[in-house]
Amino acid sequence: MVEGPHPRLHDARLWLAGYAVALAVIGLWPVHVDEGARPLLDAIIRAVPGLSYPRIEFAANVLLFVPMGALLAVILRRRYLVLPIALVVTVGIESAQASLIAHRTPSVLDVIANVTGAAVGLLLVELLEHRRRRTR
Numbered sequence: 001m002v003e004g005p006h007p008r009l010h011d012a013r014l015w016l017a018g019y020a021v022a023l024a025v026i027g028l029w030p031v032h033v034d035e036g037a038r039p040l041l042d043a044i045i046r047a048v049p050g051l052s053y054p055r056i057e058f059a060a061n062v063l064l065f066v067p068m069g070a071l072l073a074v075i076l077r078r079r080y081l082v083l084p085i086a087l088v089v090t091v092g093i094e095s096a097q098a099s100l101i102a103h104r105t106p107s108v109l110d111v112i113a114n115v116t117g118a119a120v121g122l123l124l125v126e127l128l129e130h131r132r133r134r135t136r
Contacts, residue, residue, distance in 0.1 A: 012074040019067050026064065027093035031103045034060075054109075061113035062120065065090070069121025079122065086118030087111070 026033055034041065034057075045051050065086060072082045090111050097104035 009075060012071050015067075016071040016075060019071060023064070023068070023089075023093075028096055028101065029104075030101055032105075058109060058113045061110050062117040065114040065117030066121040066124070069118035069123075070125050071121070072118070073122045073125035079126075082122045083115060083118055086115050090114035 041053060041056060045053060045056070068086055068089070069082055072085060073079050076082060093114075094106040094110055098106040
């Protein structure tokens with residue numbers, strides 16, 4: 001009898017599907033998703049020396065793509081595809097923002113931050129797997 005995919009792989013695929021939906025909603029939302037949080041962000045920026053809105057936005061974009069890198073690393077046998085996939089996805093989102101959504105601002109910095117986030121997710125999976133192999 002042929003067994004299906006490993007439960008961990010099946011779970012990762014489900015998580016990736018949910019993540020993809022959430023990413024599409026965030027990336028293609030008609031206005032900046034943090035619009036309602038601006039007073040809170042301004043208060044944080046005033047309270048933390050050296051912090052600025054562009055830095056918060058960059059960090060948020062990095063964090064947004066960490067799950068993609070981690071989930072793709074779990075799912076794909078060819079992990080060298082994780083970063084090219086993340087690049088294609090983020091360029092697609094930024095292109096859609098540029099051509100379809102009037103109140104969104106596409107940015108090369110978003111592409112850099114997103115691919116960086118995917119790289120962080122990939123590295124986290126690699127580190128966790130390396131640690132697990134060493135403890136066996």
